[in-house]
Amino acid sequence: MLSKNKLKYIQSLARKKNREAEKVFLVEGDKMVAEALQSGLQVKLLCATSRFSAGHPGLSASAMETIEVTDDELRKLSLLQSPQNALAVVAMPVVPFSQKELENKLSLALDFIQDPGNMGTIIRLADWFGIEHLLCSTTTVDCYNPKVIQASMGAIFRVKIHYVDLPQTLAELQQQGLPTYGAFLEGENIYNKALAPQGILVMGNEGNGISKDVERVISDKIHIPSFATNGSGSESLNVSMATGICLSEFRRRKS
Structure with missing residues (x-):
């Protein structure tokens, strides 16, 4: 039987400060809860x-x-409009960060991504394209936000997410020989640009793009060109869409 204390505890996890204090997050929906139970993470x-x-x-x-x-x-427990049949409280994984693990790999970095839906979709894209590590600025939205979890569609259980001092970390990785690719409107056409199979792809904030501090440590600026005729196309792409296009091009070159 569900006690009032358990109900209150679970409802409190909608707030970031409570999740961080308890070191847990919520997972909802039959498929995602089943994945959580099989993920090796501790389902409390x-x-x-x-x-x-x-x-x-x-x-x-x-x-x-x-x-x-x-x-x-x-229904009382759920944060969803149409809850299914299960909800789980899962312990946050302890994911030590070692720069050595990024050697000879393509990794992804997010600079001040704020929309939970974008964040969750990008985690899902990282999983799809075989990106093991996701580096996030400390200003990026909490990856355990319930909306992020839902949008990730289970990818949150497989991608290793690290919140770091992004400018400093990228500078150190560049010193180790890893190129840093940043998406900019004034960057070089990604389809003409030479792309290394390893490095860091940096994606910026939804409205302002990559911050000046991070821009200073970008070695290669890239851009997705528009193919709209007569200048009638959209001004820009959603950051999660742009991330998918960039990752696809990197992986296409590798294959």
Whole structure:
């Protein structure tokens, strides 16, 4: 049975300060909760209807604590407009950051990304394109924001996310021989630019792009050209769309 204290505790995790204090985050939806239970992360609490348990036999044993809830109880817990059959409280993974792990790989860096939907989509793109490490400025939106988790569609369980002093980290990586590619409106056409198979691709804020501090440590500026005729196209691309296009071009060159 769901107690009032458990209800209050779970509801409190909608706020960042409470998530950080407890070192946990919320996962909702049957597919994502099932992934969480199989991810190797510690699922501290599973709240699920009998339908979820019947559809995923034995899976709930992976959780430290399981509470069977009714549809009404799940609606009280959920942050979604249309909750499904399960919600989980998952421990934040401890992900040590070692610059050595980025050698000979393409990694992604985010400078002041603010929209949770963009952040979640970019994590999903990183997972799709085989990006293991995502470097985030300290001003970038919390990757455990519930909207980020939902938009990541389970990729949050596989991509290693690090919040770092981005200008300093990029400068140190460049000293180690890793090129830093930044997306700019005045950059070189990405389809004509020589791209190394390893390095850091930096994407900037939705409205202002890459900050001046980060720009100073960018070795190569790139740009996605518009193919609209007569100058009638959009002024710019959504940052998650632009990230997908850039990652696709990097991976196309590698293959």
